[in-house]
Amino acid sequence: MTSTIDDRAETTPGTVPTLYHWAGGARLEGASGRTSEVTNPATGAVTAHLPLASDDEAAAVVAAAKAAFPAWRDTSLTKRTQILFRFRELLNARAGELAEIITSEHGKVLSDAAGEVARGQEVVEFACGIPHLLKGSATENASTKIDVHSIRQPLGVVGIISPFNFPAMVPMWFFPIAIATGNTVVLKPSEKVPTAALWIAELWREAGLPDGVFNVLHGDKTAVDHLLTNPDVKSISFVGSTPIARYVYETGTAHGKRVQALGGAKNHMVVLPDADLDLAADQAINAGFGSAGERCMAVSALVAVGDIADTLVDKIAERARGLRTGDGTRNTDMGPLVTKAAQERVSGYIDAGEQAGATVVVDGRTGTYDADGDGFFVGPTLLDHVGTDMTVYTDEIFGPVLSVLRVDTYDQAVQLVNANPYGNGTALFTHDGGAARRFSNEVEVGMIGINVPVPVPMAYYSFGGWKNSLFGDTHAHGSEGVHFFTRGKVVTTRWPDPSHAGLNLGFPTNT
Template sequence: MTTPTLNHWSGGAELPGRAGRYSEVTDPATGAVTARLALAEQSEVDAVVAAATAAFPAWRDTSLARRTQVLFRFRELLNARKDELAALITAEHGKVLSDAAGEVTRGQEVVEFACGILHLLKGSASVNASTKVDVTSVRQPVGPVAIIGPFNFPAMVPMWFFPIAIAAGNTVVLKPSEKVPSAALWLARLWQEAGLPDGVFNVLNGDKVAVDGLLTHPDIKAVSFVGSTPIARYVYETGTAHGKRVQALGGAKNHMVVLPDADLDLAADQAVNAGYGSAGERCMAISALVAVGDIADELVARIADRTRALRTGDGRRDCDMGPLVTAAARDRVTGYIEAGQAAGAELVVDGRETKPDADGDGFFIGPTLFDHVTTDMSIYTDEIFGPVLSVVRVDTYDEAIALINANPYGNGTAIFTNDGGAARRFADEIEVGMVGINVPVPVPVAYHSFGGWKNSLFGDTHAHGVEGVHFFTRGKVITTRWLDPSHGGINLGFPQNT
């Protein structure tokens, strides 16, 4: 059986790779190679960007009414076929089908937000700001933009960006992770079916060559990125050095604080959900649970019982958690488990002992629980990006706040309590961009914006919501004086948006 080749998508058609460089796409549940992926060279970067550049003037000048009609058609097609997209995600990332379907749904929220973007693009006006002088402000698209996506959310994260970029009149080059490229190509074809003009949405597959090509290309005006903190810093510094606006969302070390008055069953359930969902491969995963006071023994026992009951296996089967995305990711997590043991943490549940429900040689590590973790251990300091939950014990509420605020990351955090005053103080004092109160994974809805603080974000603008609209548009102010009245002639027809 011949292994299929996945190519680029440029100007409304497949663009075969010319570089002669390929990487393998694998099914992480079985270890089988399912495709080979063409990796771009600079000439292919130039060709794909040229397609986006050529399409920009006409799309920029397309009326808002017609743009949003395309957005609505895309939304309906995605709704009808979301199970198909979820299956693609599971086949290449490994997350269970229900989790993949949830990813698509959360991405769809931004598509729906973009369908109503007209209100946020309408500008403002001041009549007679000076005598017979009017001042208006408008927002206009920035031009061709690049989106560099992560492996862990191959559909949702790009959908945080491209619906808004397209609705605002920009053209897009999406560079998906080479580990999970099929969702991007599927979305490109769906856009074409929805009636999006050729060249408005393009897909460039590749590795660092493609990333650097986009970051330095003079025709790319803005870059959105989600990934690890070191790469986010690199993307931000390289892109801005080449005159681009950049929003680069980095890594995380998300804490969940449990106060003595909390409902421990609720807290245990949510710690398991937030710690092990998607095999911990989420930038919003809870990886550090901070137990305050004398509840730690009971809370750890309840979490351990739930952790041992989880079923790990092929995401297409009746399982709670799937594999890691690659063998390298599995081995990295295994190394952290070994390091945690060596540092003296108590290994309560060892995911290396899991027997997965899967065929072949997949990349599995089961849910892992550590207790008595200290802040100098690598399982606490590093973003593991795997199903490892570490319990840190503190005596007081103030210690919990100080511990989180001292962390170099500031992406997401949560507190579990029935004390409204404590929760309010936590939300006010914590130095983190997204906060949950009895909500373990506080991912904002689409009309609010997503983004962290400190080393979890490089750039001044968060994703989607109003900040996303501002990122993909530029403000312009127009001052006007007309000395003579004009007349548009007679037309008795009902005015139409065209």
């Protein structure tokens, strides 16, 4: 399926295509007169124009989702699951197409984009088990001849506001479960990476999803604010920076919505003296520079404990210098940053770190890149002797910058991690089981890896951090995701003796 890429709008050869919204199972051409540019970050070339929705256009997309809700809510679990299975099979067959779209607009290398699709597919597969996940409970004779049972029902129209760094995986943390539980969806993807959402919408249509159950709304703050304030939108799922996550949470809840807003991160990787330093160096590279550091779970702060720092820094530097940076469609290890502004921001942080006294061991501000045109590249950067007061440590850089902090003891390392205002992910590298168990108990972070640098949970667990990394009470996917997209009811029942129901020898079905 390539229609979303090749036929994004009626265009003549050599012109830049214009994208569209998706509402009620069909294209909705933008009419606001406002657009933004979509670029290929490896070359700097403009690849599409994106319509930015007006308030009226946002209302029309929400209205399409609202109109589809009653019928989808009343569709049997068996039929919903069949559509989910068809979507899964189609995505498995065409995952490579989606990976290519991600690379063309985000810049991450193709293998990384394929991994993103695979991790999103895990949530689709989890949602295929929704009949079991929605089972309620029952108590016979809670009181004399009175029975009690519980059920869970969908919310209605749900909004998803997703970031640029995972155009497929992050939306898939939410919409498979939302759809499986009987809700209808309005997805507002990042303006930087919009095409994956449209590709997914067409795949849902091919899988047999009824029109209006999955919708795509493009836009900026106007579209976001509409989703946050429209009374027909019952919940908001958001992933992005902490300031915006706080705004989304406060605005959405003030308008009576259920909100899960996942914010920023400063993920630490603590290396104890007994650790395998070659393994630690390998994993620091993988977690620090994968996807050019544009991951909310990227390791950006490495905490070296004791006298291992010099050796560990040398090992990481040797590996970093051997990485190939360039166009993600080529044989490279790391691609560009998503925009020119991101490139300038990350370079500015490296400048600030150097000026504050950090040692620039590997400098990514200059280099040779395997790409054509003027891409948005910053190479792998390693900073040593970083202090906790430097902006390269205090701020979420979202780029390929790994900062090394040195401490003398395990206790100092845990204190450093816990003092940070973020609590998304952390990792400990050690051979000491007692230290690992203690770390898991003492560290104030939502997701922890032991000799695993990027501890993103499997779909049947839930994803989310602590402190300023999460606003709201519910994490993404897993059992918490099912509860977020449903409301519970408890029914207390008393019946007279049953009457005769007649004969029917046909085999009972579940449709």
